[in-house]
Amino acid sequence: xxxxxxxxxxxxxxxxxxxxxxxxxxxxxxxxxxxxxxxxxxxxxxxxxxxxxxxxxxxxxxxxxxxxxxxxxxxxxxxxxxxxxxxxxxxxxxxxxxxxxxxxxxxxxxxxxxxxxxxxxxxxxxxxxxxxxxxxxxxxxxxxxxxxxxxxxxxxxxxxxxxxxxxxxxxxxxxxxxxxxxxxxxxxxxxxxxxxxxxxxxxxxxxxxxxxxxxxxxxxxxxxxxxxxxxxxxxxxxxxxxxxxxxxxxxxxxxxxxxxxxxxxxxxxxxxxxxxxxxxxxxxxxxxxxxxxxxxxxxxxxxxxxxxxxxxxxxxxxxxxxxxxxxxxxxxxxxxxxxxxxxxxxxxxxxxxxxxxxxxxxxxxxxxxxxxxxxxxxxxxxxxxxxxxxxxxxxxxxxxxxxxxxxxxxxxxxxxxxxxxxxxxxxxxxxxxxxxxxxxxxxxxxxxxxxxxxxxxxxxxxxxxxxxxxxxxxxxxxxxxxxxxxxxxxxxxxxxxxxxxxxxxxxxxxxxxxxxxxxxxxxxxxxxxxxxxxxxxxxxxxxxxxxxxxxxxxxxxxxxxxxxxxxxxxxxxxxxxxxxxxxxxxxxxxxxxxxxxxxxxxxxxxxxxxxxxxxxxxxxxxxxxxxxxxxxxxxxxxxxxxxxxxxxxxxxxxxxxxxxxxxxxxxxxxxxxxxxxxxxxxxxxxxxxxxxxxxxxxxxxxxxxxxxxxxxxxxxxxxxxxxxxxxxxxxxxxxxxxxxxxxxxxxxxxxxxxxxxxxxxxxxxxxxxxxxxxxxxxxxxxxxxxxxxxxxxxxxxxxxxxxxxxxxxxxxxxxxxxxxxxxx
Numbered sequence: 001x002x003x004x005x006x007x008x009x010x011x012x013x014x015x016x017x018x019x020x021x022x023x024x025x026x027x028x029x030x031x032x033x034x035x036x037x038x039x040x041x042x043x044x045x046x047x048x049x050x051x052x053x054x055x056x057x058x059x060x061x062x063x064x065x066x067x068x069x070x071x072x073x074x075x076x077x078x079x080x081x082x083x084x085x086x087x088x089x090x091x092x093x094x095x096x097x098x099x100x101x102x103x104x105x106x107x108x109x110x111x112x113x114x115x116x117x118x119x120x121x122x123x124x125x126x127x128x129x130x131x132x133x134x135x136x137x138x139x140x141x142x143x144x145x146x147x148x149x150x151x152x153x154x155x156x157x158x159x160x161x162x163x164x165x166x167x168x169x170x171x172x173x174x175x176x177x178x179x180x181x182x183x184x185x186x187x188x189x190x191x192x193x194x195x196x197x198x199x200x201x202x203x204x205x206x207x208x209x210x211x212x213x214x215x216x217x218x219x220x221x222x223x224x225x226x227x228x229x230x231x232x233x234x235x236x237x238x239x240x241x242x243x244x245x246x247x248x249x250x251x252x253x254x255x256x257x258x259x260x261x262x263x264x265x266x267x268x269x270x271x272x273x274x275x276x277x278x279x280x281x282x283x284x285x286x287x288x289x290x291x292x293x294x295x296x297x298x299x300x301x302x303x304x305x306x307x308x309x310x311x312x313x314x315x316x317x318x319x320x321x322x323x324x325x326x327x328x329x330x331x332x333x334x335x336x337x338x339x340x341x342x343x344x345x346x347x348x349x350x351x352x353x354x355x356x357x358x359x360x361x362x363x364x365x366x367x368x369x370x371x372x373x374x375x376x377x378x379x380x381x382x383x384x385x386x387x388x389x390x391x392x393x394x395x396x397x398x399x400x401x402x403x404x405x406x407x408x409x410x411x412x413x414x415x416x417x418x419x420x421x422x423x424x425x426x427x428x429x430x431x432x433x434x435x436x437x438x439x440x441x442x443x444x445x446x447x448x449x450x451x452x453x454x455x456x457x458x459x460x461x462x463x464x465x466x467x468x469x470x471x472x473x474x475x476x477x478x479x480x481x482x483x484x485x486x487x488x489x490x491x492x493x494x495x496x497x498x499x500x501x502x503x504x505x506x507x508x509x510x511x512x513x514x515x516x517x518x519x520x521x522x523x524x525x526x527x528x529x530x531x532x533x534x535x536x537x538x539x540x541x542x543x544x545x546x547x548x549x550x551x552x553x554x555x556x557x558x559x560x561x562x563x564x565x566x567x568x569x570x571x572x573x574x575x576x577x578x579x580x581x582x583x584x585x586x587x588x589x590x591x592x593x594x595x596x597x598x599x600x601x602x603x604x605x606x607x608x609x610x611x612x613x614x615x616x617x618x619x620x621x622x623x624x625x626x627x628x629x630x631x632x633x634x635x636x637x638x639x640x641x642x643x644x645x646x647x648x649x650x651x652x653x654x655x656x657x658x659x660x661x662x663x664x665x666x667x668x669x670x671x672x673x674x675x676x677x678x679x680x681x682x683x684x685x686x687x688x689x690x691x692x693x694x695x696x697x698x699x700x701x702x703x704x705x706x707x708x709x710x711x712x713x714x715x716x717x718x719x720x721x722x723x724x725x726x727x728x729x730x731x732x733x734x735x736x737x738x739x740x741x742x743x744x745x746x747x748x749x750x751x752x753x754x755x756x757x758x759x760x761x762x763x764x765x766x767x768x769x770x771x772x773x774x775x776x777x778x779x780x781x782x783x784x785x786x787x788x789x790x791x792x793x794x795x796x797x798x799x800x801x802x803x804x805x806x807x808x809x810x811x812x813x814x815x816x817x818x819x820x821x822x823x824x
Contacts, residue, residue: 093118093161095130107131114139118161120148125157135162143168149176152187164192173197177232177259178788180204181216182225197225202234202256204788205759218243218760218786220256232259243760243784256789264288267296274779276334276374278303292316305332308339310377320348322361327377334374340367341377355397363389369412373771385412385419401432411461416772421461423472423566428455445484452478453587457566473506473564477587491529498522498581500590506564516563520590524553524581534607538652541607549599549619553581557592560629565589568631573663573673575599578619578645583627583637592629595642597621617647641666655682672696677703679805685709685725685732687806701747705736705804725810728758732810734765736803745770750803752781756810761785765800787811 098112107129110116114128116137126141139145139157145168146152152173159166168187174180184200202225205216222236239254240247255265263286270282284298293315300308310327322345329339343364350357364387366372372385392405405428411421430453438446458472483496503517528549535544568586571577579599583591599619603612620641627637644664651657656679663673677691691703710731711717721727735751752765763783770776801807 091119093130093132095128097128102132106133116161121161122146123157123159123161130161135160137161137166147192150174159189165189174207175227175229175258177229178204179206180258180788181207182219184225193229195227197222197227199223200225202227202236203759204786215245216759217757218789220254220789222254227258229258231263232257232261233263233265234258243786258788262286262288262294272779272781274302274777276777277305302329305329305334310341319350320346320359322346322348325377327375335368335370338367339371339374341365341371341375352395355395355400358394358396359391360394361391363391365389365410366412369414372412373414373775373777385414386410386422387412390425399434401434402430404429413462414772416774418464421459423457423459425455426458428453430454440482440484443484447481447483449481450479452476455566457564471507471564473504473566475502475504475564475566475587477502479587490531491527493525493527496524496526496581498524500587502563502587504563518558518560518563518590520555520558522553522555522581522590522593524551526551526579535604537604542613543605543607545601545603545605547601547603549579549597549601551579551597551599553593553595553597555581555591555593557628558590560589563588565632570631573643573645574661575617575619575645575647578621584631589629589631591627592625593627594624595621596624611651613650613652615647615649617645619645643672656680670696681806684720684812685808685810686712687804687808689805700741702739702741703737704739705807707732707734707800707804707807723812725756725812728756730756732756734800734804734807748803750800752800754810759787761787761810763800785811 094115094117095108095110096113096115096117097110100108100110102108108131110128110130111126114125116123116128116130116139123137123139123143123145125139125143127139129138131137137157137159139159141155142153143155143157144151144153145157145159147164150173152168152171154168154171156169157166159168166189168189170183170185171187172181172183173187180202181204182197182200182202184197186198187200188196188198190196201216201219201221203216203219205218207214219242220234220236221240221242223238225237225239226235228234234256236254236256237252239251241249241254251266255263257263265286267284267286270280270284272280274280280303281301282298284296287295287297289295293313295314296312298310298312300310302308306329308327308329311325313324315322324344324346325342327339327341331337332339344361345363346359346361348359350359366387387410388407389410390405390407392403394401394403406424406426407428408424408426409422411419413419430451432452433448433450435446435448437444438448440446454474454476456472456474458470460468460470463469477500479498479500481496481498483494485492485494487493499519499521501517501519503515505513505515508514526549528547531546533544535542565588566586568584568589571580571583571585577583578597582593597619599617601615601617603616604614605611606613621643622641623637623639625639630636644662644666646662646664647660649657649659658678660676661674662671664670665672671694673695675691675693677689679687679689681687685707686709687705687707689703689705692701693703694700709717709726710733711726718726718730725732732754733752734754736748737746737751738748739746746768747770749768750765752763755762761783763781763785765781765783766779767781768776768778801809
């Protein structure tokens with residue numbers, strides 16, 4: 001809270017012209033005797049104020065609590081953060097002290113609790129000498145200066161308040177932007193935004209209240225430290241980074257950020273221990289090439305393998321954007337071969353005289369089949385052992401779209417678990433037409449969709465007996481859909497007609513060319529009702545719904561057993577697919593589905609917020625006839641009742657949520673699949689989630705994830721701080737376990753601790769991952785994160801965020817400081 005000024009001491013405004021002040025031995029007091037004109041003005045102002053507050057309209061407004069009388073406050077634009085040099089010379093200077101002596105356009109001396117204020121500067125000392133004509137200022141004894149929110153304190157200061165140039169002897173300082181603190185033998189102020197710290201230190205550890213001897217947990221020490229508050233970067237010459245009095249990093253020139261702005265330079269090295277790669281040391285260097293593109297080079301020394309170099313280039317241009325990554329490990333000592341990786345994603349709008357022309361590329365490639373097993377940059381991707389690459393050029397004009405491209409896959413094989421790769425499409429050409437406002441039969445709002453594609457499919461792979469298999473063919477397909485939705489409050493009906501045609505050219509088992517085709521029509525109708533009623537439960541008011549739904553689908557049988565299968569497979573069995581007109585995805589198998597699906601769901605909606613508290617659903621599909629169109633190697637699906645699907649979701653408040661799905665086979669009286677999951681999130685950085693997943697004859701797994709402060713378990717947890725979790729001195733436990741009940745062993749384990757020391761964060765995380773049925777990888781990851789500087793350690797934070805549901809970083813969100821936070 002700012003100090004309250006002593007109204008018995010004089011406050012002088014020095015601005016040309018300035019009266020000569022005489023030295024006094026005691027605090028000056030002024031007694032102003034108002035003139036008769038001044039008295040008359042005072043009476044007039046008082047009368048106007050009294051009339052305003054006693055007017056009937058104001059009285060009524062005050063009684064009703066509505067004081068809006070049409071008056072509004074508007075910013076006057078007076079508090080400007082930055083002034084031009086010309087304006088800085090014209091702003092007034094305010095001085096305060098027990099004894100003041102000065103003369104017009106000359107030197108002013110203030111002694112005893114001396115203070116000088118000028119725009120965004122405040123200087124306090126035992127004695128201040130200020131030259132009004134030049135702006136030169138000297139301060140001696142318990143000097144404190146505040147410049148635009150930055151604070152300095154020490155025994156002696158000399159500065160020109162017009163140019164912001166000067167020096168401070170033996171100061172301690174604190175910067176506003178990121179709470180950086182330090183001390184020095186001397187600080188030279190080069191201008192408002194640049195200074196040199198001699199024989200000094202820098203840290204973001206806050207000084208504890210009360211003063212006295214203190215040393216931060218970590219600091220940057222240098223023979224000279226240059227602080228640039230325009231580029232938001234510091235340079236420590238002969239710099240050393242110390243943690244707990246132990247030097248951990250040294251360089252002739254050590255650069256570091258003094259804000260969250262990007263800058264070129266070495267990032268903090270990373271250290272880890274891996275059961276596959278051995279001891280790892282990373283030393284990344286960041287190139288801030290331009291505001292819209294950058295490059296990071298990361299050499300990595302791996303004790304068991306050698307030196308790996310990775311490059312990550314990002315770019316953002318007006319018409320295109322993307323990212324390219326590449327890595328090279330020559331002469332891997334464990335594999336005795338060169339290892340490399342490449343990935344690029346690119347999106348670009350090309351010039352076109354008509355319509356829009358768009359190019360998209362996604363390229364991914366590695367050197368060998370074992371790359372996914374040895375390196376996280378592939379093992380953690382969403383593709384796993386199938387790396388897609390492709391490009392597509394599309395032209396959009398009105399309702400039309402025409403595209404041409406290619407898609408290929410690199411399949412990373414495992415000798416103990418081979419997989420059959422998907423087909424490459426080299427090339428593929430597509431065309432589409434969509435209308436959502438078509439008038440037909442005198443009715444508007446019909447939807448019409450047309451899609452056609454011509455693709456050449458090819459693949460080559462080694463069979464289980466190491467024989468080379470090559471197969472493929474050409475396919476042209478076209479699909480047209482016509483639909484319209486009739487609806488009103490409480491009901492809807494939507495019929496849909498689809499026609500799917502395909503023609504194939506391929507070789508039979510003895511290499512003879514074949515041409516086959518098929519055309520399949522499909523009719524379906526989706527309909528539902530929505531009932532609502534008010535309901536009071538558990539002391540709360542809800543809107544309860546009852547929503548029956550009926551879906552009918554009819555597709556006649558067309559023999560497709562002799563047709564190749566390039567991209568069709570079973571769709572996932574869920575509430576969405578049950579109300580669909582097929583059971584296969586892709587375009588090579590169109591199921592002869594003759595079925596009716598009946599569903600019923602009910603929801604509880606909070607009256608005040610509209611939030612869904614509870615959802616219950618049940619759906620059953622009945623097959624009127626056998627499904628004779630099957631995938632290769634599969635048998636006919638008999639008519640009758642299909643699996644019953646039940647689902648429930650409960651979120652009674654924002655802390656608790658439960659979700660479950662059951663797929664039940666009525667013939668065998670057994671569950672085909674079930675998932676039960678729950679999450680408890682009482683606040684930020686406090687989450688526990690658990691899930692049980694079961695698929696008959698395939699897998700049975702248990703997932704557990706958590707992030708929790710230990711003080712909440714073994715003591716009293718303090719109140720959360722904005723952007724700083726629960727403040728300094730707090731331990732957190734984090735982890736995730738994916739356990740296979742069938743194999744009776746964990747598939748993946750991530751567990752560790754986080755510690756928040758206030759100005760630094762520490763993490764230690766253990767990870768165990770099963771890479772095959774007989775092999776696994778274990779590693780320990782350390783991370784030391786200095787707030788406002790950088791982080792040391794491997795990417796454990798990224799692993800935690802990707803693995804633990806609802807995990808939240810201990811430092812979250814950017815808090816923009818205001819210079820008025822340190823206002824004196």
